[in-house]
Amino acid sequence: MKKKVLVTLLTAAMTASMLAGCGSSPAPAETTPAPAASSEAAPEESKEVAESTPAETPAAAEDDGEVVELEFWSWWSSEARKPYVLEMVDGFNASQSKYHVTYVDIPWGDIFTKNIAQIAAGNPCDIMANNLEEVAFRAEQGQVEPLDAYLTDDVKGAFYEQYLDVCTGDDGSIYALPLSVDTRGIYYNKAHFEEAGINPEDIQTWDDLTEAARKLDKKNGDTWERVGFIPTLGNGGVDTWMLNANNGPAWFDPETCEAKVNTDTNKEAFKWVREQIEVYGMDEFNELSAAFSSGMQDPFASGVISMLVHTSAYVSSLKQNAPDLEYGVIPLPEFKEGNGHLANGGGFVLEIPKGAKCPEGSYEFIKYVTSKETQDFLSTSLGDFSARNDFDDSTEFFKNPITKEIAKCLEETNTLVVPNALKGYQDIINPLVEEGTLGLKSTDEALDNAQKALEDFIANNQ
Amino acid sequence: MFGAILTKLGIKKRQGRENVYGYIFILPWLIGLLAFTLGPMIFSFITSFADYNMLKINFVGLKNYTHMFTRDQLFWKALKNTAVYAVMNIPLITAGGVIVAVILNKSVFGLRTFRTIYYLPSIMVGVGTYFLWMLLLNPANGIVNSALALIGIKGPAWLTDPAWTKPAIVLMHVWGLGGQMLLYLARLQSIPQDYYEAASLDGASGLKKFTKITVPLLSPIIFYNLTIGIIGAFQVFQEGYIFSGGDGKPAGSLLFYNLHLWNQAFKNFKTGYANAMCWFLFALVMIMTLINQKVSKKWVYEEDGSND
Structure with a gap:
């Protein structure tokens, strides 16, 4: 009988705790108290930021005592970035008294699904970092609030037009402001260049690049001691080279959204890409690809590769992995003389998720972060480039020679925006194009297949 | 009370x-x-009958299902990738599990240590092991190809050659067969030694004893593992997501059904379509499980009254 009582009690306790557990789990995330995290940032430096932007928002002075709590979501959690993000948030909190922003970092692999789930549940964060390329797509999907009601001409006028265009939806409204932008260039090893007697400024066309690569190559018997250049390693795919060769979108016509994969230009350019891989053979290529994708080795940092296409963010990675490496950056060369040095770039924006409880407050934060002072602070501390057009060489950031070289690449950069009508087209053509890159098919055949597939894709999705 | x-x-x-x-x-x-x-x-x-992007629902009837079979260019490719993987993976894991369990059921020196070693990979799950395997499978200096080189075989570029990506994942799963092994081992220890002794007296060879006593008595566990294995193989996702960075490269060889589905739901926000794909997969796995169950009557040994 005693046993029975015990069983009954245990069961009741379990049931009760289960029910309690169910009840508390859907509790809104809002109730999170202002975290201690933001107080971690170095107090002196945050004051500096606050002082350099004296009372930017006088409207914030309507002290009715109610401080609105806002959440800012992004994925920056590393030691190299998070302290500065926290400092920036503290700077905003100190600059006015109406809003209090809390920084929440969520891993890259989770943040976007979490964000959309929160939007669907009607309880999103207040400010969200997201990618620049898909602002218009998210706008079309109804995931973001338009900023038009708050934007003033002085704010709009401070950004390069091309980036503001990318932040504009199909309906003409602006849905985000750029936080940072990036570009691609060719990083080169200065010691290798000196040894081979190459002047980086002489590399102006693809032919010049090929020539330089052959001078840099070093082979000992069957093994490559030094690899001059492979165009698809690092952070430059076939896409980068095709964009450069076309001086604009390569796979489709951005106006008519028609497929133009197997054009003569693309065929010639793609053949060149494949030839550069063939110089070294598939074994060497596979080895180097595996080294890069595991993330544990960096053949450029260790001096195995002399030239590598990468984004502007590579600077901070090299700072960590190879602090002593002497390198420079040159723009992508021209496919043919006079064709242009265009590279594909991207970036990040801040936006207000649909249904955020206080869009005015969210906007105040976005405005603060994209202001000249804060952008300068972020550039100097994180090495990010700003989309603002009012920077000149006088700032500390732009005095760095590498920064200057990358800024030159940034001048000829195109943000590859996929028209909403073609969303998902890369999934279709990339595997087919890759068959050409890997030599499973001839480059022409691969492009013909991709052309056919893209035409079908467009027809299927109308 | x-x-x-x-x-x-x-x-x-x-x-x-x-x-x-x-x-x-x-x-x-x-x-x-x-x-x-x-x-x-x-x-x-x-x-799954709607044009749904997690925010808006617009019912479209069977359109998602017809799109899946007739217009989605990656649907059949993803399904084929998954099926190829399943066909390679399931028999190898099942046979491997039985063989390892039988070996580790003999009284050999260091038995407990070996059992632990074989079981260890089963508790090391998660993304960390995938990164570990990326290093092990490195074509130049990974331990797998280094070992193959010792016996004079030039190892392939496991994760960068489209023809070898699926075998690479199967290899990784074979490494983790300890979980299955444990179930076989538990069953093996409940097989009475009398059967083997009686067979020995009748002059049965080791192989005969294995095929006539061990395998039939293990068959309920084999059947269980097979069922779970089929379901698991069709759910393969993480391997493709992590090794390919989400887009199924090289050359689409790691675009598994669930990776394609995930991309539709969370990259292209065609969530209604992704739900339709989920239900098709559910139906497919259900049918296979039912067939498996029917066929099992022919080879699974059932003790009296254990089931019907």
């Missing part, structure tokens, strides 16, 4: 009371199922 409540409710018989207790014990699971699994399942079934 509880007994009194039941008496009041008119449940007086022992049988009835035990039923009530049973339900109370499964209540935590039942609430979880109803609140967190069944609800979303019904919702996903309904939205």
